[in-house]
Amino acid sequence: MSELKSEQIKNVEKSLNSTNTIEPLNAPKNESEGLILNKFSLYETKTRFYILGTNQNEEKYRVLKIDRTVPEELIITDDDVIYSKQEIVQLLAMIEDGNKISGGLHRIARFFGIIGFVKFLEGYYMIIITKRSAVALLGGHYIYHIDDTLLISIPGQGVKIDKKQNEAKYLQIFSQVDLTKNCYFSYTYDITCSLQHNLSRKPGRQNFLQNEMFIWNYYLLKNGFKSFKSSWVLPIIHGFVDQSKISIYGHIVNVTLIARRSRHFAGARFLKRGVNDEGYVANDVETEQIVHDAKTTSFYLPPGRYGNKPSFTSFLQHRGSIPLYWSQDTSTMAPKPPIHVNVVDPYYSAAALHFDNMFKRYGFPIIVLNLVKTKEKTKRESILLDEFTQAVSYLNQTLPQSKQIKYIAWDMARASKSEDQDVIGILEDIAEYVINTTGFFHSGAEPTINAMRKSGQTGVVRTNCVDCLDRTNAAQFVIGKCALAHQLYALGILSHPSLPFDTDAVNLLNAMYHDHGDTIALQYGGSHLVNTMETYRKIAPWTSHSRDMIESIRRYYSNSFTDAEKQNAINLFLGNYIPSDDQPLLWELPTDYHLHNKNNQVMRPLRS
Numbered sequence: 354m355s356e357l358k359s360e361q362i363k364n365v366e367k368s369l370n371s372t373n374t375i376e377p378l379n380a381p382k383n384e385s386e387g388l389i390l391n392k393f394s395l396y397e398t399k400t401r402f403y404i405l406g407t408n409q410n411e412e413k414y415r416v417l418k419i420d421r422t423v424p425e426e427l428i429i430t431d432d433d434v435i436y437s438k439q440e441i442v443q444l445l446a447m448i449e450d451g452n453k454i455s456g457g458l459h460r461i462a463r464f465f466g467i468i469g470f471v472k473f474l475e476g477y478y479m480i481i482i483t484k485r486s487a488v489a490l491l492g493g494h495y496i497y498h499i500d501d502t503l504l505i506s507i508p509g510q511g512v513k514i515d516k517k518q519n520e521a522k523y524l525q526i527f528s529q530v531d532l533t534k535n536c537y538f539s540y541t542y543d544i545t546c547s548l549q550h551n552l553s554r555k556p557g558r559q560n561f562l563q564n565e566m567f568i569w570n571y572y573l574l575k576n577g578f579k580s581f582k583s584s585w586v587l588p589i590i591h592g593f594v595d596q597s598k599i600s601i602y603g604h605i606v607n608v609t610l611i612a613r614r615s616r617h618f619a620g621a622r623f624l625k626r627g628v629n630d631e632g633y634v635a636n637d638v639e640t641e642q643i644v645h646d647a648k649t650t651s652f653y654l655p656p657g658r659y660g661n662k663p664s665f666t667s668f669l670q671h672r673g674s675i676p677l678y679w680s681q682d683t684s685t686m687a688p689k690p691p692i693h694v695n696v697v698d699p700y701y702s703a704a705a706l707h708f709d710n711m712f713k714r715y716g717f718p719i720i721v722l723n724l725v726k727t728k729e730k731t732k733r734e735s736i737l738l739d740e741f742t743q744a745v746s747y748l749n750q751t752l753p754q755s756k757q758i759k760y761i762a763w764d765m766a767r768a769s770k771s772e773d774q775d776v777i778g779i780l781e782d783i784a785e786y787v788i789n790t791t792g793f794f795h796s797g798a799e800p801t802i803n804a805m806r807k808s809g810q811t812g813v814v815r816t817n818c819v820d821c822l823d824r825t826n827a828a829q830f831v832i833g834k835c836a837l838a839h840q841l842y843a844l845g846i847l848s849h850p851s852l853p854f855d856t857d858a859v860n861l862l863n864a865m866y867h868d869h870g871d872t873i874a875l876q877y878g879g880s881h882l883v884n885t886m887e888t889y890r891k892i893a894p895w896t897s898h899s900r901d902m903i904e905s906i907r908r909y910y911s912n913s914f915t916d917a918e919k920q921n922a923i924n925l926f927l928g929n930y931i932p933s934d935d936q937p938l939l940w941e942l943p944t945d946y947h948l949h950n951k952n953n954q955v956m957r958p959l960r961s
Contacts, residue, residue, distance in 0.1 A: 366576040388413055388435060390584050393538045395462040395481070396445070397421075399455040399509050400653065402479075403448065404467070406585065414441040417585055421509035424476030429577055431585065441572050461505075466538060467588040468502065469573020473932045474517035475526065476508040480532075481575065482587075489596035489609055491643065492652035492665065494542035496594055496611075502532045504949060523932055526939065529922035531830070535872055536569065538589045544611065545588055547641055548667035549794035549809055552652060564714075567613040567639070572928030584755045589861055590614070592638060593872045595865050598647060599858055604846045605647040608837070610865050612873065613639045618949055620923050621916035622820060622878045623683050626675040629949045632706025636821045636877045640869065642668045643832050644840040666843055668793040668836040669715065670829050671813050672873075675725075675737050676707040692819075694732050694740055702746040708748060708758060715813040720759045721745060722828060724818040727764040734819050738762060759790070765824045769889050774890045777854075780828055784835035787814045793836055795843045822877065823884040826870030830863060830886060837862055854890075879915065924948055 390406035402419040414436040420428035436444065449458040468480040484501035506522075508514055529855070537544060543551055545567040554562070563581060565571055569591040578586050592612035599606055617633035620626060625635035649664035678696035698704075711719050723741060726734040736840050742762060749757040761783060768774040791812040816830060818824035834852060841858075842850035852859050863886055871881045921939050924930040928949045 388584050389540050390415060391465065393464045393466065393481070394460055394462065395505075396448075396458055396460050397509075398448065398452040398458055399500075399511070400452075402507065403445075403458075404585075405445075411438060414438065414439075415584060416444070416634075419479070419507060421507055422512055424508040424512055424514050427470055427472070427477045427507070427577060431583065458498065465497075465502070466540075467577070467585055468532065468587070468589065469570045469575075470507075470577040471527065471573055471926075472576070473520055473527070474934065476506060476512075477522045477576075478524075479505045479507055479577075481505065482538075485538075488537065488594050489611075489675045490607075491542055491548075491609060491645075492649070494539055494652075496537055496539045496542065496544060498594070499532050499536040499538065499589065504528070515618045517934075519780055519932075519938060523925065523939070526918070526922050527925050529918060530926040532589075535593060535876065536589050536591050538587055540587070543588075544590050544594075545613065547639075547669055547794070548643055548665060548796075549669075552665070552794075552796050563790065564613075566615045566617055567592075569614070569616055569927075570618060572926075575928075591616075591876070593869050595868060597861055597865060599861050601841065601846050601858055604844075605882060606841070606844070606846065607645050607647045608862065608865065609641075609643040609645075610869050611641045611643070612704050612869055613641075614876065616927050617641075619927060620920045623681050623918045624916055624945075625674075625949075626681060627674050627679040627695075628703040628707055630703055632676070632703055632708075634676050634707060636873070637673040637757060638671070638821075638873055640672070640829060640833075642836055642840075644837060644844070646844060664844065665796045666793060666840040667810070668788075668833070668840065669810055669813050670832060671711070671715070671815045672825050672829065673815065674706075674821055675723075675741050675817055676704040677701075677737065677740055677820075678703060679737060679740075689733065692736050694736065699891040701747050704744045705748055707957075711813070711815065712756075714810040717756045718759050718790065718812040720790060720812065720814040721761065722783065722787075722814055723760070723762045724816065724824045724828060725762075726766055727762070728767065737819070763826065764890075765818070777831060778861040780831040781835060783828075784832040787832055788835050790837050793839060793842075793843075798920075820878060822870065822874045823882055825880060826866060826873070827884070827886055827889045830866035830870075833866060834859055834862055879919075921947065 387539065389408055391409055392407050392411065394405045395402060396405070400420070400422050402421060404417040404419070405414055406417065407414045416432040416434070416436070418432065419559040420426075420430075445458065452458055461516050462481065462483065464483050465485045466482040468482060471478050471480070481503050482499055482501075483503045484499075485497040486500050487494040487495045490497045522699045543563055545564040546562070566589040567590050568574070570589050574581070574586055574588070578588070581588075590611075590613050592614045594609070594611050596607060597607040599608065615633065615637035617631070617637070618629045618635055619637075620635065622636075628634045642667045646664035649706045652665070677694060678698060679692060679694045681690040681692055708719060723738065725741075727738055729735050742760070745758050752758070756863040763779065763783075765776065765780075768776050768779065792810050794810045816825045816828050816832075837858065838847065838852040839850040841847040841852075867882070868886075869884060874880060874882050921930075924945055925932075925939060930942075930945070932939065
């Protein structure tokens with residue numbers, strides 16, 4: 354084995370012995386930041402962890418060092434040097450030789466990415482991805498599902514740790530966030546942002562500008578890395594990803610659904626309702642519907658045509674709780690607890706912040722589709738209807754006519770029980786209005802007959818019912834069905850932008866949105882969808898009604914008996930609550946209100 358050059362050995366030793374953390378967020382770009390790492394090995398000595406990261410072809414390597422001697426601190430050294438395979442073998446031999454007296458160097462894991470770092474009351478832990486599976490392919494970029502993870506204690510053996518009585522309890526709560534359910538990542542594609550956003554910037558991982566509200570491991574990554582442009586940083590989203598292939602008139606088309614759940618004001622159904630004082634709402638989910646010609650394999654080939662890929666289309670929708678301060682009293686043990694508007698906000702400041710954020714994310718206009726009930730024997734949902742209607746009316750007074758919130762209120766539940774109302778027909782009319790108003794993204798030239806249509810989506814439809822689950826998902830499917838027809842038309846596959854029900858393409862999309870809705874319902878409500886498209890199309894058999902009753906009971910049980918533990922786990926994972934000796938224990942807090950609402954007395958006007 355040849356020796357490392359003397360100058361390189363000096364550089365390696367200097368890097369390995371350095372205790373400086375990595376460069377800050379505004380650090381200059383370098384070659385190491387552009388290297389895509391997707392295979393990792395974890396080695397340990399008595400005093401350090403060494404993580405080796407390499408690219409797909411295992412031609413280039415980087416090294417990350419983690420100190421194991423100071424449990425109360427996380428000391429990470431990012432070596433900027435890019436090594437060849439031969440050089441990394443020599444480096445490992447050097448580390449092995451230098452640690453013979455204390456036990457040597459041992460490889461303890463091969464893995465696929467670092468989720469992040471967390472500390473409770475004792476030392477730090479590292480969470481890594483040990484199993485993955487590819488679930489989608491977009492323009493040559495794989496999207497993976499996390500199949501298994503491993504949590505590793507960082508302090509080494511023999512390191513003196515001040516033992517804490519409640520460390521094991523926090524570890525048990527943290528482990529209740531199951532990262533193997535509905536968590537996704539990509540090494541080369543920014544899944545926190547829309548296709549429209551990603552194709553509007555130059556290719557390359559160093560140009561990622563992640564949408565931090567959808568980075569589910571944001572807090573865990575921030576504990577270990579000061580730069581989100583680091584090659585070691587791997588953002589994950591929590592939500593839903595599904596991809597299906599279908600043949601339409603001889604064209605093979607891929608349909609992809611990506612749902613991104615916001616990390617802000619996240620939690621379980623009855624414990625997270627409405628809005629917090631920063632304008633973030635409960636059950637905030639962005640759903641993207643991507644339709645592209647399957648024969649197109651890359652965004653960036655052929656060279657010189659970046660940003661003009663006529664085979665890719667995308668449409669965005671949004672769901673989120675009604676942006677008012679409201680809650681439900683679960684102490685009565687009623688299946689449908691009463692609804693209360695908790696805080697009188699005469700200027701609708703929280704709603705203003707919420708829509709302000711939506712304008713920045715999606716542009717104008719924002720179309721609100723409010724599906725709560727309008728008439729009830731005992732006022733419940735209609736309390737929110739009246740208040741939300743007033744809120745939108747008030748906020749529109751501060752906006753110019755061209756940028757006002759477009760508000761549609763429709764009692765979908767009442768319509769579905771009526772014999773003379775066509776629920777699907779009404780939703781299809783709303784869907785056509787939405788598509789014609791916001792448009793959708795098409796990366797490339799339109800067919801000549803459609804050349805005047807804008808190629809990008811501006812604005813979004815924001816759908817809600819009370820839970821933003823059953824009615825919302827059915828409405829989103831019908832809007833998605835309408836968008837699919839327009840997307841296929843833009844790709845030159847359909848001669849007219851319309852698709853009837855009970856065709857292969859619509860049945861496929863229906864199945865995808867059903868899985869999408871089930872997943873979101875399990876994440877937020879603790880059960881599957883109660884009402885499906887068959888319910889609203891009025892073709893559900895009695896067995897379906899029985900299933901709906903069972904799911905209602907499951908949702909009620911989850912909300913009544915397991916949501917408190919679920920909420921504690923989410924708050925711990927997302928960093929809403931950070932354990933320390935000088936504050937109350939997480940499980941002894943009477944409420945987590947202060948974790949999500951810090952200054953709700955502040956009233957701010959809506960910015961135009």
